[in-house]
Amino acid sequence: MTSPFEFSFVRSVKQSGGTAVVFKLSDNDVVSGAETVDPGDSFARAMRIAKFKAKKLSKLDIIAPSGSPTDRVIIIGLGKAAEIIAHDWLKLGGVAAAAIDGADKVTIYLDVPGGIINAKIAADFALGMLLRGYRFDKYKSIKDEGEETGSAGKPAKITIVTSGSVLAKRQFENSLAVANGVNLARDLVNEPPNVLGPSEFAAKAKELEALGVEVEILTEREMRRLGMGALLGVAQGSVRPPRLVIMQWKGGKPKDKPHAFIGKGVVFDTGGISIKPAAGMEDMKGDMGGAAAVTGLMHVLAARKAKINAIGIIGLVENMPDGNAQRPGDIVTSMSGQTIEIINTDAEGRLVLCDALWYCNERFKPVFMINLATLTGAIGVALGSYHAGLFTNDDTLAANLLISGINANERLWRMPLGRDYDKMIDSRFADMKNTGGSRQGGAITAAQFLKRFVGNTPWAHLDIASTAMGAPNDEINTSWATGYGVRLLDELVRTYYEN
Secondary structure (H helix, E strand, C coil): CCCCEEEEEECCCCCCCCEEEEEECCCCCCECCHHHHCCCCCHHHHHHHHCCCCCCCCEEEEECCCCCCCCEEEEEECCCHHHCCCCHHHHHHHHHHHHCCCCCEEEEECCCCCCCCCHHHHHHHHHHHHHHCCCCCCCCCCCCCCCCCCHHHCCEEEEEECCCHHHHHHHHHHHHHHHHHHHHHHHHHHCCCCCCCHHHHHHHHHHHHHHCCEEEEECHHHHHHHCCHHHHHHHCCCCCCCEEEEEEEECCCCCCCCEEEEEEEEEEECCCCCCCCCCCHHHHHHCCHHHHHHHHHHHHHHHCCCCCEEEEEEEEEEECCCCCCCCCCCEEECCCCCEEECCCCCCCHHHHHHHHHHHHHHHHCCCCEEEEECCCCHHHHHHCCCCEEEEECCHHHHHHHHHHHHHHCCCEEECCCCHHHHHHHCCCCCCEECCCCCCCCHHHHHHHHHHCCCCCCCEEEEECCCCCECCCCECCECCCECCCCHHHHHHHHHHHHCC
């Protein structure tokens, strides 16, 4: 992945030309870097004339004052010192990335008066710039104007001036790993469905071997031998054969049990015989957002050499309405031996996941299983685009995920499970139905379905249907594909489970 920015971290710099980015608290008159870039004390006059109050995430763009060693200055507001939270530094990095407008050389004076800057903050700021700098324009013959990179498509040279430069540079290695993992997930979701089928997605995952990830790819024949009738039933309507990808990162002790992450990878979802309306169907290229997040996470863990044993499993299929496609009323047998009556072929993601979950649990006996899936429109009705749904059988895992979501600002909301909902998917003809047959509680009955395939293993289901794609843009994301889940799960691993 090509970065739009080339970073260096220094304690001091002799600036000559280019753009300077400085910061101001709303409750402190001093501007960071002023002693270098504002020899005539002109900032105060410029802010007064522009009525710039240094509110959080605000900015003022001015021509450098006479005698300054720089050409242009961007002043970014921080708000009040006591009200700054950790995630604000990612947002501030995003604001800076948007403000530099194709500059070739940028010097960022990060040390704000009051001593609130540390190496982690500097690295987070750079991460925010990288996340905001992402774009997906590989299929455009004419690129958009206003790119946030240097001229002629070259990376902008970003110099971050901070007293903790040595530690910041080390921290930035982790930030770069996270940025590349998030942007890998974004790339996968943004790719058009004629380009990214199950085999092509599997090949992308295979590339993680360059980072030390062990990658195994199961074909249709191998899955049939394992009895994955639920997953294969979804795939049988497409001319593109399914794949199950198993990624292993072995960064922990050899005897340590792995932590498992499973992703739904429906590379395109027409709904099958229960076909979707035409309007908006093009967005169903993103129905593999869970698999993309798992792949991005495995990239992060390997790139930063995480001290953990992790498993990433993604079930890759295409759901098409072919003459060979499964029908409403069909009964399929999952790998677990449990039978499933197909009520709606558009409730296909849970059929892919149930075999992947069972396979993971049987083969690896993990510490926990967390699955991610763009599973239901119902979760968007319930929560909108600002929280993903969390369903789990384990309170400790729930607490760890909820706190990690707050810290990464990829927020979760715990949803209920229970026998009353479970009864809604009981079938007259098989062990269960693949939907509850009602518009009520659709996200919950989907989770109840998955719960029947995890046994007693601690498990969490993240329904990311409204957060992985088409979510509102913010300071660190202007892409249709958000990469949701990568930073959340990296935060979870780093804080609670890494040795």
